[in-house]
Amino acid sequence: MKHTPLVLFDRDLVARVSPGKRDKVLWLHGYTIDSSAWSELWELLPDWDHTGIDLPGHGYSLPLPASENLPSLARRVARSALARGIEHIAALSFGTLLGLQIIIEFPDSFRSLTLGAPALGGGPQDSDVGARYEELAAIYRREGFTPELRRLWMQSPPNIFKGAEAHPALWNRLWRMVGKHPWWELQDGSYGRLSNHRQSVEQLRNSPTPTLVLVGDNELPAFKRCGELIRRYLPNCERRYLPSLGHLCLLEDPRAVHNILEEHWTAHSRKLEAYA
Template identity: 45%
Template sequence: MTGERPGASEGGERRAGGPAPEAVPGPSGDWDGLAVTGGRGDGPGVLWLHGYTMSSEIWPPLWEHLPGYRHLAVDLPWHGRSRPLRAREDRAALADLLAGHALRAGVRHVVALSFGTVVALEMALRHPDAFDSWTLAAPSYAGGPQEPAVERHYLDLTLLHRRTGSPELTTALWMSCRPIFGGVAVRPAARSALAAVIGGHAWDELDGTGMRPLLEPRQPVTRLCAVPVPLLVLVGDGEIPAHHACARTIAAAAPGGVLRVLPGTGHLALLEEPRAALEVVAAHLDRASSHRSQDTGQAGRCP
């Protein structure tokens, strides 16, 4: 999805920037009310952040293409088994929370899809040298370019939900958005798997201001110049134009930014052609490991 979403906030005070906070270990599978799924595997940890209306359930089928890593996925607020946003909890607070828990869990790499890239970017902007690599697929950023047709679809979603209160009707309308789901629509297995996940979304974020605290204010993408590690930006060749524009901006801003275009795919390239997409991601993680072994300890620098 694009970075702009209707959306409400319910807890947490804003945290200042700086080092990731020390995370206090919580119950297994829970990061301060955010549900975490852990896959099998050894090696460096990889944190996966899903797109809007999705959950960590989309990721395990992809993990078989990345052996040699220990995979973790979190359900973002309002999604899956996680709590909603708390009162006064904003994008900065969420980024700090995730960074702190991820580091304590041994995560070295972050992979994000669509709306999840807004959260990942905030983590990178606030903690630029905390992780060894970033992968942003179908990226967006708060305040960045938006596709008018998709924006109208979001408005229709909100109106339908508030008028009918029917999760089934709202889900059907959402998945009819061709700019987002056109690529999975022509891949029956991928569409069926994704529909099963989105079909469980409650749509509660549409009842108030929802996810708006995660989408405002604008993200200063030019500050990615401070990120010293490899950053992969991955899009399909049939990607939404606004996301293509976001991808170019992000890749150009980061010293280690690389833009890769996956042929024959659309907005959800990671889910449409996971084998081909994960080959690109695997090569990126290998490069990141090499980068780390040659690291001189110099952080990224901005003009």
């Protein structure tokens, strides 16, 4: 596995980087994992310049400040990304909320957005996931950090990690990642503050960023519905279903996904424009 050094992305956000000669891509991971989740995809996309941040309270990044909400976090991440010349965004699950908010706040600044397992602020939510989150919060209030949090979160149902069960190497990597997650957000509800921010139809309609929505055939119904709403309301959006994949569709079969990502980025690359 290629070594990916850590850098300070913003004042309290750490990122992994993997330089390349093509456009720069910002990666936003899902809840309770971290930027090391992208390693297999990055190895399959060596020509692209990758930056994967650890979301607040994940990996090496500090917790979400009490004063921060989804729009302010999106503005902060976007400004740091633009200062580094980043042009594309790829996001998974919870990270898609942030990715969407970035193109709402900066509708003309990025060349493309990719959303895997799309979520929509104020949109459909899976009741089993919500119930499990409340169960985790109750355990954390009662016992603090405990391995039981990981066991419950990765248990199916809800089927967030079910697709990974068929890929032992991926499952083991995710098991280690989630095992390191500190769960600080269960104490202060900070991630509820992010996920409950409403992303309106009007905001989506005013965001022309070319967007690719990727949905696994075995995705949770609420996320499929979010994908349909995003496809319907973003003015420049394509949705594709991925056979046999589940919620973590960008991670479960990187070899099936990387060509799709590369096609999308290439179609909206500044280098392609230069030769047009």
